[in-house]
Amino acid sequence: MLSVSVNGIQFRNPLILASGILDESGATMLRIARAGAGGIVTKSVGAKERAGYGNPVVYELPHERGIINAIGLANPGIDAYGEELRIALQGGVPIIGSVFGSTAEEFAALAKKMEEYGVHAVELNLSCPHASGYGMEVGVDKKLVREIVSAVKSEVQVPVWAKLTPNTHDLRGIAAAAEDADAFVLINTVRGMAIDINARRPVLSNAYGGLSGPCIKPVGVRAVYEIAREFDTPIIGVGGITTGEDAIEYMMAGASAVQIGTAILYRGINAFREIAGEIESWLIENGIEKVSELVGMAQVR
Amino acid sequence: MYRVVKIEEIIDEAKDIKTFKFRDSSSPLPGQFYMVWLPGIDEFPMSISHIGVMKGFTVKKIGAGTSAMHALNPGDKLWIRGPYGRGFEIVDGTALVVGGGSGMATLAPLIESLPEPDVIIAARTADELLFTNRFKNANVHLATDDGSAGFKGFATQLAAKMLDEKKYEMIYTCGPEPMLLGMVELARRYDVKIQASLERLMKCGIGICDSCSINGYRVCVDGPVFSEELFSMDELGRVRRGPSGKKM
Ligand SMILES: Cc1cc2nc3c(=O)[nH]c(=O)nc-3n(C[C@H](O)[C@H](O)[C@H](O)COP(=O)(O)OP(=O)(O)OC[C@H]3O[C@@H](n4cnc5c(N)ncnc54)[C@H](O)[C@@H]3O)c2cc1C
Numbered sequence: 083m084l085s086v087s088v089n090g091i092q093f094r095n096p097l098i099l100a101s102g103i104l105d106e107s108g109a110t111m112l113r114i115a116r117a118g119a120g121g122i123v124t125k126s127v128g129a130k131e132r133a134g135y136g137n138p139v140v141y142e143l144p145h146e147r148g149i150i151n152a153i154g155l156a157n158p159g160i161d162a163y164g165e166e167l168r169i170a171l172q173g174g175v176p177i178i179g180s181v182f183g184s185t186a187e188e189f190a191a192l193a194k195k196m197e198e199y200g201v202h203a204v205e206l207n208l209s210c211p212h213a214s215g216y217g218m219e220v221g222v223d224k225k226l227v228r229e230i231v232s233a234v235k236s237e238v239q240v241p242v243w244a245k246l247t248p249n250t251h252d253l254r255g256i257a258a259a260a261e262d263a264d265a266f267v268l269i270n271t272v273r274g275m276a277i278d279i280n281a282r283r284p285v286l287s288n289a290y291g292g293l294s295g296p297c298i299k300p301v302g303v304r305a306v307y308e309i310a311r312e313f314d315t316p317i318i319g320v321g322g323i324t325t326g327e328d329a330i331e332y333m334m335a336g337a338s339a340v341q342i343g344t345a346i347l348y349r350g351i352n353a354f355r356e357i358a359g360e361i362e363s364w365l366i367e368n369g370i371e372k373v374s375e376l377v378g379m380a381q382v383r
Numbered sequence: 384m385y386r387v388v389k390i391e392e393i394i395d396e397a398k399d400i401k402t403f404k405f406r407d408s409s410s411p412l413p414g415q416f417y418m419v420w421l422p423g424i425d426e427f428p429m430s431i432s433h434i435g436v437m438k439g440f441t442v443k444k445i446g447a448g449t450s451a452m453h454a455l456n457p458g459d460k461l462w463i464r465g466p467y468g469r470g471f472e473i474v475d476g477t478a479l480v481v482g483g484g485s486g487m488a489t490l491a492p493l494i495e496s497l498p499e500p501d502v503i504i505a506a507r508t509a510d511e512l513l514f515t516n517r518f519k520n521a522n523v524h525l526a527t528d529d530g531s532a533g534f535k536g537f538a539t540q541l542a543a544k545m546l547d548e549k550k551y552e553m554i555y556t557c558g559p560e561p562m563l564l565g566m567v568e569l570a571r572r573y574d575v576k577i578q579a580s581l582e583r584l585m586k587c588g589i590g591i592c593d594s595c596s597i598n599g600y601r602v603c604v605d606g607p608v609f610s611e612e613l614f615s616m617d618e619l620g621r622v623r624r625g626p627s628g629k630k631m
């Protein structure tokens with residue numbers, strides 16, 4: 083009832099762990115797989131080890147509205163990450179290797195490494211909103227996006243997912259530049275910041291960060307709906323999904339599967355199993371046999 | 384969201400260790416921690432060393448962040464969030480509490496919540512011993528590596544002697560990781576239950592970034608106090624991760 087297929091990869095449920103949340107160590111990813119996730123996206127990994135920004139790197143909005151983070155693409159570097167993946171792959175769910183770089187060659191080499199490590203697909207981080215020279219800064223340059231996606235596509239056999247930024251007026255133009263990708267992942271965090279009025283300064287050491295959690299769900303649903311109308315490429319929806327109803331909303335907008343990140347803060351690692359249960363109950367109540375029937379159901383043509 | 388608290392009193396406890404007293408309305412359990420932000424400098428985890436209306440952090444000077452905290456004066460402010468994490472579970476029966484160095488900061492409110500625990504306060508040398516006169520309800524034993532106070536030797540050696548002489552229901556411990564590893568071995572050997580509070584590099588403090596993980600457990604949410612899990616943690620005392628997540 084809950085299984086879905088994206089680019090021929092079978093997921094036991096449509097709930098995939100989003101990149102950057104609890105996916106630095108292999109043992110944690112294994113635990114998430116065992117806690118019921120349908121799949122796992124790794125933390126975004128680059129060519130070299132990177133410490134990320136100093137603390138504070140996370141600001142929690144009151145009333146469970148979401149968080150702002152500027153972790154700063156901390157990662158152990160691609161060479162050290164193979165060991166983590168070896169452990170994560172024991173979980174038996176598809177693993178998607180997320181990579182970031184600043185040139186097409188860099189992305190292609192990282193993707194190749196991920197493929198050698200045994201990932202089921204690669205995800206290109208074209209969208210992190212708080213790292214200079216990477217992520218969104220790369221991902222709003224349409225010419226560069228086209229080069230990156232085509233370089234990676236010719237380097238690896240596994241499906242290539244392009245994770246795009248909502249921080250643009252021209253999402254459709256960027257998606258068109260990434261049209262060689264096998265799937266679009268929508269959305270990364272929304273660029274934002276918080277100031278502590280008592281300290282009279284920005285909270286995050288990097289000042290700017292990315293907003294995630296329930297408050298960005300309408301932005302994500304809009305992005306999925308908008309892109310699903312124009313492209314046949316499968317879409318993975320992400321942004322603020324905290325309940326079964328949120329996941330259903332994204333799928334009705336056009337997502338074939340979804341990713342979950344910040345919800346783990348509010349619901350713990352059991353979020354995957356609980357949200358899967360909520361989707362299943364809703365499907366049963368509404369007489370729908372397969373979750374994949376929801377995909378694009380709400381599109382008004 | 385941070386709460387701003389005012390430092391009301393600063394106490395010199397031992398070499399490079401100070402307690403900062405403040406008022407705050409939160410209700411922490413022994414073993415829980417807060418994230419302490421010094422704007423413009425750093426943010427780091429601190430266990431609660433005094434619970435009740437007048438609260439306290441007992442801080443050892445280690446690097447830039449804790450040094451900046453040591454330079455603060457009464458009247459200065461701290462930005463805090465928390466309490467976070469899983470604290471100690473207080474169980475009935477005889478208790479052996481073993482604290483090494485600044486680990487005593489974490490154990491102090493626990494000791495005050497136990498009826499009549501046997502306590503080992505350990506440090507490398509006498510002037511690093513913490514809270515030697517604090518506990519009215521406990522049987523306190525001192526241990527120093529160099530023998531400058533109390534038992535001469537490691538906390539684990541004294542603990543082994545005490546475990547030989549008495550049957551304990553629970554060991555509670557916090558301190559340097561080689562000591563914790565030694566205590567886990569002793570718990571196994573003497574078949575005693577154990578709770579240990581662990582430290583790892585922390586970024587978010589709220590269970591999403593994975594920087595504090597040990598064998599797939601997040602120290603900030605699943606810990607910092609662990610019990611049965613300790614016996615299967617092969618990274619304890621062996622593997623740490625740096626800020627990039629790379630194993631060191
Ligand atoms: C849950 C928890 C509770 C804690 N409670 C207390 C407490 O009550 N009292 C107290 O004094 N400290 C406590 N600590 C440790 C404290 O957070 C660190 O000492 C502090 O972060 C160091 O910050 P810094 O900026 O001064 O040093 P940094 O500049 O960050 O580090 C200086 C050097 O110390 C090393 N270092 C940093 N942190 C640790 C660590 N945890 N263990 C070993 N080496 C480390 C670094 O690798 C570096 O070499 C706790 C830690 C955790 C995780």
Ligand SMILES: Cc1cc2nc3c(=O)[nH]c(=O)nc-3n(C[C@H](O)[C@H](O)[C@H](O)COP(=O)(O)O)c2cc1C
Binds near residue numbers: 344592
């Ligand atoms: C702490 C944190 C770290 C993140 N790191 C990454 C990352 O390394 N790469 C990436 O593509 N997205 C990263 N993201 C974005 C998430 O994958 C996701 O797109 C976003 O958080 C929205 O989903 P959510 O509301 O379910 O969290 C991160 C998000 C958070 C909160």
Ligand code: FES
Binds near residue numbers: 591595596601602
């Ligand atoms: S500090 Fe981020 S998960 Fe524990």
